[in-house]
Each structure stands twice: as C-alpha cells, then as structure tokens.
Amino acid sequence: MSEMCAIRRTRLREQCNAAGHAAAIVSRPANVRYLAGATPHGAVLLLGRTEDLLVCTGPRDVHPAEDRPDDTLRLHVLAGPGDPAVAAADLAGAQGADSLAVEEHHLTVARHRAIRSVVPRLRLTDLAASVEQLRVVKDEEEISCLRIGAEITDQALGELLESILVGRTERHLALELERRLVDHGADGPAFTTSVATGPNAGRRGHRPTDRRVEEGDFLSVCLGAAYRGYRCEIGRTFVIGTSPADWQIELYDLVFAAQRAGREALTPGAACRDVDRAARQVLGSGGHSEGLPPATGHGVGLEIDEDPQLAPAAMGKLDACVPVTVEPGVHLPGRGGVRIDDTLVVRPEADGGPELLTITTKELLAL
Amino acid sequence: MSEMCAIRRTRLREQCNAAGHAAAIVSRPANVRYLAGATPHGAVLLLGRTEDLLVCTGPRDVHPAEDRPDDTLRLHVLAGPGDPAVAAADLAGAQGADSLAVEEHHLTVARHRAIRSVVPRLRLTDLAASVEQLRVVKDEEEISCLRIGAEITDQALGELLESILVGRTERHLALELERRLVDHGADGPAFTTSVATGPNAGRRGHRPTDRRVEEGDFLSVCLGAAYRGYRCEIGRTFVIGTSPADWQIELYDLVFAAQRAGREALTPGAACRDVDRAARQVLGSGGHSEGLPPATGHGVGLEIDEDPQLAPAAMGKLDACVPVTVEPGVHLPGRGGVRIDDTLVVRPEADGGPELLTITTKELLAL
Secondary structure: OHHHHHHHHHHHHHHHHHHOOOEEEEOOHHHHHHHHOOOOOOOEEEEOOOOOEEEEOOHHHOOOOOOOOOOOOEEEEOOOOOOHHHHHHHHHHHOOOOEEEEOOOOOEHHHHHHHHHHOOOOEEEEOOOHHHHHHHOOOHHHHHHHHHHHHHHHHHHHHHHOOOOOOOEHHHHHHHHHHHHHHOOOOEEOOOOEEEEHHHOOOOOOOOOOOEOOOOOEEEEEEOEEEOOEEOOEEEEEEOOOOOOHHHHHHHHHHHHHHHHHHHOOOOOOEHHHHHHHHHHHHHHOOOOOOOOOOOEEEOOOOOOEEEEEOOOOOOEOOOOOEEEEOOEEEEOOOEEEEOEEEEEOOOHHHOOOEEOOOOOOOOOEO | OHHHHHHHHHHHHHHHHHHOOOEEEEOOHHHHHHHHOOOOOOOEEEEOOOOOEEEEOOHHHOOOOOOOOOOOOEEEEOOOOOOHHHHHHHHHHHOOOOEEEEOOOOOEHHHHHHHHHHOOOOEEEEOOOHHHHHHHOOOHHHHHHHHHHHHHHHHHHHHHHOOOOOOOEHHHHHHHHHHHHHHOOOOEEOOOOEEEEHHHOOOOOOOOOOOEOOOOOEEEEEEOEEEOOEEOOEEEEEEOOOOOOHHHHHHHHHHHHHHHHHHHOOOOOOEHHHHHHHHHHHHHHOOOOOOOOOOOEEEOOOOOOEEEEEOOOOOOEOOOOOEEEEOOEEEEOOOEEEEOEEEEEOOOHHHOOOEEOOOOOOOOOEO
C-alpha cells in the first residue's frame, strides 16, 4: 500500500510539474486517503517541493489498523488547534515553493483566504480534479477490495431474504442489513442503506421510514459494504407475497431489460453517455421517459459516487479497470417501482467483458 | 414549525438589511434546515429581496414526514442537473438585488466562482456565521426535541447495560446501540457511536474495532440519538468485572470531579473558557494536564458539534437555553481511560440551574 501511495504521489507530482505548480495541497478526504493511505480527521497532504507531509491536528486522530498512513510519508502534527491546510501552505512556503495548487472544488472561500493570508507571496493555483482523475482507473488491489466488499454485501442481502419480512419496518430492515454487513467484515455501510416498501419502492435514495412491509408490496433495497475504504453498491427489488401482479411483472421486466442493456454496453472505449442511453432507451420504449433519474450509473471507489457519471450529458469514455454501477429504475408515484443496481468493473472483451461484482440473483423473487 | 422558520428568516433578514446585504444564499445544510424546516439534498435557501425560495434539484429529493419544507416557503425545483446555489444567485439577480451575501465558510472556491460568473454585476459579500449565531440559543421546541433524543439515548444505553458484555466486540456493541436508538424512535444515531474497550477506553472519537470486551477492562461508550434533526450526546465509562482496580477508581473519581466542576460552572453569563477551565483544572490537579482534548464541551443542536466551544481559547459567554456537552476525559496510552459526557441546557439559577438531559447514572458501575 505504501508503495502504491508513493507511486500515486509521483504521478501527481509529474502532472503538477507539467502544469507549473511547485507544490500542492490535497484536502479532499478521499483524495488524501488515496495518496497517503490514511485520512486522520481533517488531515491534508502537502505535495512539497522537497518533501511530502501529511499534516494533521493531533496524533489522537490517527486511527489504528488499516487506516495507517503510508510509512514513506512523514506526519506533521500541529501543536495546537488550527487548520492543517493553512499550516501546510506555510510549510510549502518554507520549502521554497513559489506557487501552490489547491483543490478549489473542496476548499471553502474562507479557508482559501486564510491560506492566502499566511503565504501572500505564493501564487495560488487550482489543482482541480487532478486526483479524482487519477482515481478513476483502479489497480487490482483496489478492485480486490471492491470485490470483497461486494461479497460481503451479497451475503448480508442473502441472509435478509431468508428471514420473515412482512410486518417489519423499513428502518429495521435497513439496520439489520447494516449489522449484517459489519458481521461479515465490512468497515461499515458504504452509504445509508435504503429500504423502500410499497409506494416508496423504487425511489432512488429513499430514506427508510416506519412503514411496514405488506403483502403485495414491491420491496426495493440498496446497500453496500465499505471494505478498506472501498465502497460498492447493490440494489434489488422483490415482490412480497406469492404472486406478483401483472403490472409488477411488466415493470420489473422493463427495468431488468434496461439494466441488462446498460451492463452490456460497458466496454473499454464506450462513451459514458452511450451506456446511459442504452439503459434509458429501454425505459423510454416502455413509456417511462419522464421523471427518470439524472444518471443511470456512476463510478465507485473510495467514494460511493465518483467519476465517471453515466448520464446523458456526460463527456468521456470508459477505460478498462473502471468500476461503475448500472442502476436504472422507474418509480410510479403512489404505486411504487423497481430499481436494479449492480457494481461492475469494465473489462475488455478478451478478458470476458464486464466483471459483475454483485452476484445476487436478478430474477424477480416473490418473498 | 413553519411559523418558527418564518420568524427565523425575518431575524436573519433584519441582520442582512443592517449589514447592507440585499439578498443572501444559505447553503450549509444545517442552516438551510433551520430556516426552511427541511434540507432536500443539496438544497439552498434564497433569502430574496421580494421572496424567499428553497432551491433544489428535484422533487424526488424532498423527503416525506418531518422533513417537509415549511409551507410559507416556495420550492423552486431546477429542471435539470445544476448547482442550486448558482440558480439561486440568478434568481436573486432577477429579483433586483444588487448585493448577495453567501456563506464563505461553506461554499467552495469553485462554487463561489460559478456564482460570480452567473451574476457578474452582483456584489458578493460574506454572510459569515450569521445563521450559526442565530442557532446558538434554542427555543423550547428545539430543546424538547433534544430532551426526547436524550431520553431515547438513555433507554438505549440502559438496555445495553443489562445484557452480557464480555466477549462481544466494540463494533457489535456499537451497532446494537444504534439499533436500539432507532427502536426507541430516533431518526438515527446523531454521530458514529463509539465503543472503546481496554486500552482504547477513554479515547475521544474512538472508532469501534474488533476488540472484544474482557474482564477488568474499562469500557467507554459515547452515543446519541438524532430526533427530528436534533442531536444529543452521552458518554459513560464502566468497569467490566466484579471489582475495579485502584487506578481505575482513582482515574474515574478524578474525571467525575472534573465533569461535575464543568457542569456546575454552566450558568448564563459564564465565559465559555471558564467552564472549560473549571473541568480542566481538576484534571490538572490530578496530574493530567498533558494530552487533554482541545475542548471539554461544545454546543449541540442540528449539528452534533456547534457553537459555543468550551475550550481554553474560546471567546464569548453562555446564554440561557444553550444546550452544551460537558465531556472531560483522560486517556492513558496503553492502559485506557475514562470519559464522562452529558448534554445539558444552560438555565438560570432561578429555574434550577443547568438542566441535565442525559440522566443515566454516573456512578462507576462494575458490569
């Protein structure tokens, strides 16, 4: 891990040098973790002219176990309270840098001003999304973390499906899933688990309520494990009771077909918008072109929603070794709906095509 | 609630007018919720020249139940993807404002630039922490939410103490506590529940690990319920086994005395730093002046850590109806430690002095 972090910093340094930045401060937590192997609370990474430093407010904030900073990187602990980004800027100046790139999409206006005031002679520039771009294509160690996270997620979901669901609330089912994720070795849930029943089913990002599962409901769940910081996602929709209604079968088949079309469009070199269009067209052909979510998928990694976006206006193409979700859905207000969501890794045809990480069945189960 | 939100917006508007801001955009989520009664994901509040608007990206992001925006406030939903803050700035311009205050401590440099580019003729000013300052003193409805949250928290903790603890991991105990919070009616945990055993005990913000509870351990827990958005906090330390060791009793008594001193110093008009000093001096008198946390307490409300800070360098005085935590602790590296944490509301002597919301016993229990 240490070695990987050092390689990543070298890549970033090359980009900075090419762009004319003498030094850079990385403040966005997932970016700090990517480059330093750990994110003590509030820590920033100084990519310095003479030395890289992980600047943080106190050793008590450094967590044990996996979340240990890379040993090739020196920790600089502030003596008192203070903003590590401001301290890092001061250190960059002391190392003789004349310009300093910062993450303008993460730093607030107030912090940026505080940095400027401590190093008035440094030219402040924008690092923009350089680190996010480095993070898009994953190495096999990262994919392996996602794969383990997906296994944990499948296990947690599988166990839930074996239990009695009718009469239990969305909130309880969500908590139960999160407990099972941790039971199976997750750091924790990758995001707030969503369980949606009846008229709530199929709503993207639905927050669990006290509604209880009833016979005849659609039940949609969306969950994922975080494992060593890497976050995956699965979404499935089930029917409660012995026999789904015709409209439920029709809607399910349509979303399933859309999701399959999206999955099949995942190839290295495919335009992100074309993957989105593949899924969206199927939904449109079923008369559901209105009220669709803005994206039908997105990258995952150290954050649950990262580049690339699979959306109508998305630019760019997919590369191999990019993990993404494919998650079309339809929600009919007042009636409920269906979402089906997988995490997959883009792989070339020669390697067997997209690698499905979340393998729970996508048949319409009646529970 | 609607009425309260309208009153709060009127107060903010008066401040804005006095400061010469024609309009303001509130983007920090807890501030939006305070003024609008809800925080649809990414929504911002425009305090406009002619009308206030809650600007958000999609109706699907509006959550049901309590989290419903105030009916005196019109919802402005963007047609496509986009930054609600940028859209709100555009609307402020259309309403004829010539200046616009924004939360520079919340908006990123990049978003601020995007706002500037859409309304180049508007003078952008800093709203600073105006809303946070309004939020410090709570009304009785807010305190009632905190009180219910504290009751839920006490119940969850009380139930855990009745169960067998030895052999269970920190992670499991933390999850169990969070489940019980929800069982008793919490929206969810107010923050990540901390359970720390043995050498981890007493570490502030310790993230639960797979370490199991052992005989002779200190066990410290810190948890809290969020109830209708309001977040409280309790921390307790216990001993596992029949008889605590002498060093454990001594350390416990010291932290208990420090925490009591802090609680007793909570009066309207007391300087925040004096409350901190009251607790800190006791710890110092016991030989623990090094390695102490930067603050011994903080405000709570819509966020778990808000103004005021009870810290050596804190400015300002306490007012009545300000809920704060008092949470001194000592951690001895390699051995463990003690933290005791309550949520209280500052009240005048005539009303009986500080109101203790978290009433779980602070005797040293041997479990």
